[in-house]
Amino acid sequence: MASTLQRTVGTILYPRFELLDVFGPLEAYGMLPDRFKIVTVAEQPGPVASNQGPKTLAEYSFDDAPQLDILLVPGGLGTREELDNPRLLSFLKARTAKAEYATSVCTGSALYARAGLLDGKRATSNKMVFGWVAEQGPAVKWVKEARWVEDGKMITSSGVSAGIDMTLALIAKLEGMPRAEQAAVWMEYEWHRDANWDPFAKIHKLV
Amino acid sequence: MASTLQRTVGTILYPRFELLDVFGPLEAYGMLPDRFKIVTVAEQPGPVASNQGPKTLAEYSFDDAPQLDILLVPGGLGTREELDNPRLLSFLKARTAKAEYATSVCTGSALYARAGLLDGKRATSNKMVFGWVAEQGPAVKWVKEARWVEDGKMITSSGVSAGIDMTLALIAKLEGMPRAEQAAVWMEYEWHRDANWDPFAKIHKLV
Numbered sequence: 098m099a100s101t102l103q104r105t106v107g108t109i110l111y112p113r114f115e116l117l118d119v120f121g122p123l124e125a126y127g128m129l130p131d132r133f134k135i136v137t138v139a140e141q142p143g144p145v146a147s148n149q150g151p152k153t154l155a156e157y158s159f160d161d162a163p164q165l166d167i168l169l170v171p172g173g174l175g176t177r178e179e180l181d182n183p184r185l186l187s188f189l190k191a192r193t194a195k196a197e198y199a200t201s202v203c204t205g206s207a208l209y210a211r212a213g214l215l216d217g218k219r220a221t222s223n224k225m226v227f228g229w230v231a232e233q234g235p236a237v238k239w240v241k242e243a244r245w246v247e248d249g250k251m252i253t254s255s256g257v258s259a260g261i262d263m264t265l266a267l268i269a270k271l272e273g274m275p276r277a278e279q280a281a282v283w284m285e286y287e288w289h290r291d292a293n294w295d296p297f298a299k300i301h302k303l304v
Numbered sequence: 305m306a307s308t309l310q311r312t313v314g315t316i317l318y319p320r321f322e323l324l325d326v327f328g329p330l331e332a333y334g335m336l337p338d339r340f341k342i343v344t345v346a347e348q349p350g351p352v353a354s355n356q357g358p359k360t361l362a363e364y365s366f367d368d369a370p371q372l373d374i375l376l377v378p379g380g381l382g383t384r385e386e387l388d389n390p391r392l393l394s395f396l397k398a399r400t401a402k403a404e405y406a407t408s409v410c411t412g413s414a415l416y417a418r419a420g421l422l423d424g425k426r427a428t429s430n431k432m433v434f435g436w437v438a439e440q441g442p443a444v445k446w447v448k449e450a451r452w453v454e455d456g457k458m459i460t461s462s463g464v465s466a467g468i469d470m471t472l473a474l475i476a477k478l479e480g481m482p483r484a485e486q487a488a489v490w491m492e493y494e495w496h497r498d499a500n501w502d503p504f505a506k507i508h509k510l511v
Contacts, residue, residue, distance in 0.1 A: 108358070121327075126356075135358060153358055287494075
């Protein structure tokens with residue numbers, strides 16, 4: 098099963114994470130189990146309650162997590178509290194340095210921003226709370242209208258469901274368009290392939 | 305918080321359930337926490353492993369679950385084994401009788417079919433394994449081309465991401481279109497509102 102090309106996707110969980118921010122991308126990665134191994138990581142191992150209630154088990158703590166090739170950082174109401182969690186921010190710094198890609202969904206980009214990982218880089222976030230997220234990283238080149246933004250190893254996506262589109266685009270980049278298209282068909286998902294597609298920036302009067 | 309109008313959504317978990325089948329709908333219900341209370345139920349309480357790996361905690365067992373107003377039955381590779389699980393099938397029968405709506409995503413409709421709950425009714429399922437699902441309920445009026453199908457209290461949807469569209473439609477029905485539209489915008493999700501929209505039936509040569 099585990100070919101030398103299989104990448105480990107490190108899903109970072111924290112209290113009150115947003116469900117679809119995590120499980121949309123994991124559904125897409127999960128369509129190619131020969132290529133992506135999914136692991137869950139939190140400050141402490143064990144159950145982590147989502148913003149919506151259901152709890153997901155973190156297999157690893159920050160101290161014993163294996164090498165993570167792709168980081169997945171969700172948003173959610175819990176983001177606000179984690180902005181002042183030095184353990185989480187230093188874990189993101191250390192692991193982004195060693196990762197091939199560091200991705201986020203929704204307000205997850207506020208955590209990368211606070212950790213300084215987006216300074217001087219282009220990035221996006223949830224459109225409903227965009228102004229607040231932007232305040233967390235004054236040196237970031239925030240892009241208001243985008244489904245997702247890639248700058249070097251940092252890939253940040255817009256709110257909630259945007260994580261699915263970002264992940265399919267990353268799968269296309271790493272494993273080829275045919276496998277990404279197949280994953281989208283298996284998910285019966287109408288994939289937005291254009292990173293610039295973003296009606297929600299207009300709805301929230303950001304542009 | 306808990307108004308008399310709040311409905312309880314009973315999420316049925318079983319080993320190897322499909323992640324997005326569960327968490328797409330729960331993300332949508334979770335946008336209206338004053339109207340929908342989410343609970344997780346499995347044969348035994350405790351961690352239940354998804355098809356993709358990550359484990360979700362079931363709060364209740366079949367024996368101690370509270371009244372469930374809306375049932376949510378996911379599909380996934382684990383469906384096949386549950387078709388021969390009399391405890392699950394009798395739980396679905398008993399709780400569908402008491403529910404206002406019984407919904408499914410993907411191959412979840414095979415479980416309702418095997419429990420006899422779809423006999424004589426119109427229903428749909430995942431388009432990649434449609435023939436196999438249809439065999440589980442010869443007396444069901446299977447609809448090959450549909451994003452979701454409503455027949456009385458039974459609402460069945462197509463593969464994986466279709467559960468999100470079905471759930472937003474049910475929210476519109478129960479709480480009004482403005483709240484459903486707001487939920488979709490908060491999710492930054494381009495909702496397919498037409499139950500007949502289904503390009504995947506054609507891709508899998510069902511029509």
